[in-house]
Amino acid sequence: MHPEIVRPTMLLDETRVRANIERMAAKARANRVRFRPHFKTHQSAQIGEWFRAAGVSAITTSSVQMAAYFAGHGWDDITVAFPANVREIGEINRLAAAVRLNLLVESLAAAQLLESQLAHPVGAWIEVDAGSGRSGVPWNGGGDLHALAAFLAGSSKLRLQGLLTHAGNTYAARGRDAVAAVHDETITRLQRLRNWLMEHGFLGLELSFGDTPACSMLDNWGDVDEARPGNFVFYDLTQMAIGSCIAADVGFVVACPVVAVHPERREIVLYGGAVHLSKDVLLQAGGLPSYGAVVPLHAGGWGDPLPGVWLRSLSQEHGVVAATAESWPPLAGVQVGDLLGVLPVHSCLTADLLKEYVTLGGEHISMLRLPTGGG
Amino acid sequence: MHPEIVRPTMLLDETRVRANIERMAAKARANRVRFRPHFKTHQSAQIGEWFRAAGVSAITTSSVQMAAYFAGHGWDDITVAFPANVREIGEINRLAAAVRLNLLVESLAAAQLLESQLAHPVGAWIEVDAGSGRSGVPWNGGGDLHALAAFLAGSSKLRLQGLLTHAGNTYAARGRDAVAAVHDETITRLQRLRNWLMEHGFLGLELSFGDTPACSMLDNWGDVDEARPGNFVFYDLTQMAIGSCIAADVGFVVACPVVAVHPERREIVLYGGAVHLSKDVLLQAGGLPSYGAVVPLHAGGWGDPLPGVWLRSLSQEHGVVAATAESWPPLAGVQVGDLLGVLPVHSCLTADLLKEYVTLGGEHISMLRLPTGGG
Secondary structure, three states: OOOOOOOOEEEEOHHHHHHHHHHHHHHHHHOOOEEOOEOOOOOOHHHHHHHHHOOOOOEEEOOHHHHHHHHOOOOOEEEEEEEOOHHHHHHHHHHHHHOEEEEEEOOHHHHHHHHHHOOOOEEEEEEEEOOOOOOOEEOOOOOOHHHHHHHHHOOOOEEEEEEEOOOHHHHHOOOHHHHHHHHHHHHHHHHHHHHHHHHOOOOOOEEEEOOHHHHHHOOOOOOOOEEOOOHHHOOOHHHHHHOOOOHHHOOEEEEEEEEEEEHHHOEEEEEOOHHHHOOOOEEOOOOOEEOEEEEOEEOOEEOOOOOOEEEEEEOOOEEEEEEOHHHOHHHOOOOOOOEEEEEEOOHHHHHHHHOEEEEOOOOEEEOOOOOOOOO | OOOOOOOOEEEEOHHHHHHHHHHHHHHHHHOOOEEOOEOOOOOOHHHHHHHHHOOOOOEEEOOHHHHHHHHOOOOOEEEEEEEOOHHHHHHHHHHHHHOEEEEEEOOHHHHHHHHHHOOOOEEEEEEEEOOOOOOOEEOOOOOOHHHHHHHHHOOOOEEEEEEEOOOHHHHHOOOHHHHHHHHHHHHHHHHHHHHHHHHOOOOOOEEEEOOHHHHHHOOOOOOOOEEOOOHHHOOOHHHHHHOOOOHHHOOEEEEEEEEEEEHHHOEEEEEOOHHHHOOOOEEOOOOOEEOEEEEOEEOOEEOOOOOOEEEEEEOOOEEEEEEOHHHOHHHOOOOOOOEEEEEEOOHHHHHHHHOEEEEOOOOEEEOOOOOOOOO
């Protein structure tokens, strides 16, 4: 099967991916919320068109380079959901001349640097850390929220849009109730900050959120204006563990050649390592780390993950599949030269590494390939 | 400083890297061992020339594609140190027509598949798992070593070279004595297998090893014929933790723009995430995970890692630097728009992600960029 696959290759199920997109777009419509999906997961102009077919016209990216790529493919309303990197002011100015660009600011210092160097107006979202502890003005005070809001309100180049957060802490939750609790807390904290700013005369502020767990598991997203989920386009093993999706929703697996079989220790070595899958890891029940689940490939796609079978370690190019004694039998017939599918722990990072999708129909779908890192 | 650096960028100290190469080449000469360095760490034709200047003429790669890249840059004696992937037979045959190619086999099944499809003779090393538990014929029996050796001895296309191992288990060792113990055990096991094969009439077998910890920390490598270390060209935080090198040996750091400063929680957010550094992680003393150490950059290079300062988490593009209370003062003056250096946990994976080096003199050095993953 798949003789054309000779190296680790992302096999993409277009039907599932389009269904994931349509389902989330419909949910956003039902919530009367602007759907601004995060394109950092797929990073593909062609998959972007599947979003356009679902009515999407505004997008999110995680870098200025990614925004430039999608601007070059006809997207003209882009939020770079990352604290503005003032060193990229040249590229920011080129982009802002061409599209409606929104940036994230979380400090007066960054806002002042941008103001002094921006050549064109941009939208500005105040990033709020609503409890995830990564970036943003702390929800519970500290930082310079009032000074920042006042500066933005008086700026002609940075047009204040509202408050934006990424509730990365839903990723530590397991199950709908736990995710709902984090989401409610997140939105309540954003609303409280917005109310406080309103009392200080800052009016018309929108709220933007967008983690895949909350967007997937909750029907009612609450009083928000914009949603920016990204991972849901493919989902992955982490989202399955959280409860955001089931295996039948996952949009791609990595087809990996089998290069060694060790029945004596119930292990199989794959051509498929850290440079293909990423070293993101998921702790399984029982505490054993997993670098991916294993699925059988068949002519029309792939099956559900084999229970009791997991990728136990990754080197640069090797992946070692382990199985419990009860779980070995379905693998007993696997031979050198066969292919096994790996359902990734974190689809965003795996896609970023492999740089190309192949659909079940054999179509090759390209992605952003970054130019040089320097200057 | 470095206004030309606007995104995460590998800053490479050519003097250190050339010194690392020369030191290891000299050690191989002193041991009268063939030096066949692993080029998977740097993946750069230009850095390959620095090895050539140190007298190197035979190399190791971790993939067939990487071998083809270096073959295209004048290397004509290449071992692909990965269990032969029979699905790549087309590319293997093209390579074997052009260069002296060596492959790893660890099973009769793989050897038979190769024999039936090879168009040109290649060298064949029997890979031995001498205790690391990844790939290879188990050192302690099991597998089909005798049948494999007999098959190779009778093959006209697969020319048996000897026994090869990668002692990945030295990476769990800490300090010279612990590394020496693993190395001695590894070499003893290889020798025992070679003796056993000699008793069965398989003569003239060489031994090949090559982990960076043993090659760096031990002056006497023992009774071996070939050494294939790779990581030593750059070293990294993991090698520092093992004891293979000191900070002043590390060949590159990643210059990362500062995008947010949070003195209230003693944290700094960098533009520098999992897609730049990889999610490889090192457990620090005390059990806290680190995704990198932090170094100050200066005009001539960079300083030693700041004690008590570490990269505590990585998202796709964000890196969060944390510091203990005593360690914050040197960071107190850091501002949005500054650069900080990150000394990587695992330089091979970081280099593979960033795809380009910039020397302290401002020269850009390119690397292998793979074509499409599929077909």
